[in-house]
Amino acid sequence: MLQNYVPILIFLGIGAMVGMGAIAFSRVLAPNKPNLEKGSPYECGFEAFEDSRMKFDVRYYLVAILFIIFDLEIAFLFPWAVVLEEIGMFGFLSMMLFLGILVVGFIYEWVRGALEWE
Amino acid sequence: MELMLSYMQGWPDWIQVTLINVVKIVVILIPLLLAVAYTTYAERKLIGYMQIRIGPNRVGPRGWLQPIADALKLLLKEAAIPTNANRYLFLVAPVISITAALAAWAVIPVSDTLLLTNIDAGLLYILALTSMGVYGVIIAGWASNSKYAFLGAMRSAAQIVAYEIAMGFALVGVLMAAGSLNLGEIVRGQQGSFLDWYVWPLFPLFLVYFISGVAETNRAPFDVAEGESEIVAGFHVEYSGMTFAVFFLAEYANIILISALTAILFLGGWHAPIDTPFTIVPPGLWFIGKAALVLFFFLWFRATFPRYRYDQIMRLGWKVFIPVTLVWIAVLGFFMFFTPLGHMFH
Numbered sequence: 465m466l467q468n469y470v471p472i473l474i475f476l477g478i479g480a481m482v483g484m485g486a487i488a489f490s491r492v493l494a495p496n497k498p499n500l501e502k503g504s505p506y507e508c509g510f511e512a513f514e515d516s517r518m519k520f521d522v523r524y525y526l527v528a529i530l531f532i533i534f535d536l537e538i539a540f541l542f543p544w545a546v547v548l549e550e551i552g553m554f555g556f557l558s559m560m561l562f563l564g565i566l567v568v569g570f571i572y573e574w575v576r577g578a579l580e581w582e
Numbered sequence: 583m584e585l586m587l588s589y590m591q592g593w594p595d596w597i598q599v600t601l602i603n604v605v606k607i608v609v610i611l612i613p614l615l616l617a618v619a620y621t622t623y624a625e626r627k628l629i630g631y632m633q634i635r636i637g638p639n640r641v642g643p644r645g646w647l648q649p650i651a652d653a654l655k656l657l658l659k660e661a662a663i664p665t666n667a668n669r670y671l672f673l674v675a676p677v678i679s680i681t682a683a684l685a686a687w688a689v690i691p692v693s694d695t696l697l698l699t700n701i702d703a704g705l706l707y708i709l710a711l712t713s714m715g716v717y718g719v720i721i722a723g724w725a726s727n728s729k730y731a732f733l734g735a736m737r738s739a740a741q742i743v744a745y746e747i748a749m750g751f752a753l754v755g756v757l758m759a760a761g762s763l764n765l766g767e768i769v770r771g772q773q774g775s776f777l778d779w780y781v782w783p784l785f786p787l788f789l790v791y792f793i794s795g796v797a798e799t800n801r802a803p804f805d806v807a808e809g810e811s812e813i814v815a816g817f818h819v820e821y822s823g824m825t826f827a828v829f830f831l832a833e834y835a836n837i838i839l840i841s842a843l844t845a846i847l848f849l850g851g852w853h854a855p856i857d858t859p860f861t862i863v864p865p866g867l868w869f870i871g872k873a874a875l876v877l878f879f880f881l882w883f884r885a886t887f888p889r890y891r892y893d894q895i896m897r898l899g900w901k902v903f904i905p906v907t908l909v910w911i912a913v914l915g916f917f918m919f920f921t922p923l924g925h926m927f928h
Contacts (some may be wrong), residue, residue: 471603471699472688472707478607479684483828484679490657490824492927503665505728508821509784517724517732527896531743534904538750541911543705545757556915567908579900581893 527576537566610687618834619649619733624879627698632885633796649789652677653827671725675827678720679832686839691766693852693865704765707752708843710799715836716742719817722829726820734816737892744899745797749908755784756847758914766901769851773786781848783917786910788848790903792876795840797895799833801880803887804895837880838873844870877889 544559545550573579586605590598623638623645630637638645641893664883665668675839689704691697701707716739723735758778760768772779781788806816818829849872854867 468699468701471606472685472701474600474603475607475698476681476685478604478611479681481679482611482684483680486657486828487673487676487824490659490661493596494658494823496659497660498662498665499872500665502662503638505666505726505731507729515726518729520732520736524736527743530900532746534747535750538629538747538754540712541754542757542763543749545754546761546763547713548758548915549761551885554921559676560912561650563912565907570904570908574901579896581896 493556523581530578533569535564537563585880588696593712594898610698611684614684614687614835614838615831617838618906619653619830620829621834621877621881622652624849625884628881629885632882640832643823656824656827660684660825661821661825664728664820666727667820668725668727672820673825674723675718675829676719676724676832678721680828680835682688682711682714682718683832683835683839687835688849689765689853690839690842691769691846692869692888694695694766694770696866697766700766702764705757705763705768708765708839709750709753712836712839714748715832718829718832722821726817727787728820730814732815734819738817741800741804741806741892741895741899742798744912745794745895745903748790748907749794749798750904751904751911752784753847755787755907755911756780758911759784761816765846765851769846769853773853773885775857776850776851777828779848779850779853784848784910786906788844790907792840792844793845794899794903795844796880796883797899799836799840799880800872801837802884803890805889806895827838828922838877841876841880842869844876845869849876865879 540562541559542553548555586602590601626648627637627645638648639648641651663672677881686708688698689699689701689707719738720735723731723733723738726732755767757763760771761770762768818826821829848868851872852869854863854865856867
């Protein structure tokens, strides 16, 4: 059973090697002459000012939090969908109850404006 | 393969297994990387024709060698690393992107027998790896220490995360119909004529999945993460030479992956649309043809649609796609359990 996953492990290794190999290979072949101008961050020709790791909009956090809730929901739905035929009507209705509760939360988010981006 | 096996007789088992797998992986990777290279060429050529231009036509006959010239050029260009960047993360980011984009191909069944490994958690593995790809983008934006890169990474992260949910729900619909996470089983569930493909009972989910796929890969019209006219090149603004090329490869490998998955999940994978005359064409070619058709839409979208505004993208993801998929999952279950039409859905 687990033997089927061995090729995946090897593939991940080779995938990483393709990326690293290409970068390393060009490191050897390509010129490498860093200077002050080349090494400064691009800001349309201006001198860079302030730190670029600035404060950002709190809505990005909100999206991340909402994502966790919904992604967990999907994590529940995946195994449920696979065995749906075996668990039958009872399984279907209990998941609908669960989804119903989540939809209430979703409507609350919507009404409170958590999904607005303007 | 036979020759190799006889040559390796007597070697330890794990070396044999590893070497055979390495050969198989290379056999997958070479056509894949060629496909990536020629997708970039097809894109430039197609968009050229759609805009009544010729497109690249200098290198080789009709420009056929253009992607190879591009690759060589990028290989020989200096990959500048910004002074203020976090060097280690800056170089790791493209590698993460390409690893995720390539390794997902381990479970794609080209035909009934033509696949690297047959795992039961195939779809879960794909979902996990495509989610890994976003780390490459975020790390690149953070490590560059540049404002545009940072903005691009933030936008990209929020966008991918929003569409990941819609995509996940769309996949739940496929799972309900197929009853398996194994990609091969999902295709076998669609056996028969083209009327048996999941695209019909799951039509809204098909649309949501495909459009989410376009958004997940940061393609036009959802390419705000690298919107040239607003934030220059977004998360890879500081990347040059081969480090940029690796991101580019990963993006196109992901596009081809989404096309292949759309073909597998909704368009019947390697099955021919009608039985008798069309089964002469080998199943692998049907699969590649379907994936190529979906891929064409990616390029067509780029030539046709203007870029969405960021708030429009988020509204589409959260307020249209998620409700549509939720409702369709309920409708699907309702049909399966409460109506005599149930057999249509599996």
